[in-house]
Amino acid sequence: MIDAEKKRQSRKSVRQSAWIILDGGFARRPCFVIDLSTTGAKIAVDDASAASAGFQLTFSRDARTGRRCQAVWRNGTTLGVRFIA
Structure with a gap:
């Protein structure tokens, strides 16, 4: 049985x-955001290596706010990120 917290959230291609x-x-x-869920995203x-352990992700270059993220995996130029509080 899969633990509910570890179950992957549904992602939407954006x-x-x-x-x-x-x-x-x-x-x-x-x-480039490839897909997005309520808990994280896959980005290219x-x-x-320029993306440190913690950073903000925003859809507007001039935005002063965004979602705080933490990289959880890397594969070449693709990152999986988890949104953090």
Whole structure:
């Protein structure tokens, strides 16, 4: 039996441009959100090493707010992220 907390949330394909905001808003990197759920997302970036352990994901380059994220897996230029409070 699968533990309800470990069960993967349903993801929705969004295929939308977005930005990773690093260093308290001083650095922005473009990315592409492949899919999205209530608990996380799969994103593609040019340089996966540029995304630190914690960052913000936003759909607007000028946005001052976004969702706090934590990278949970990396595969080449693709990242799986979990939204954190």
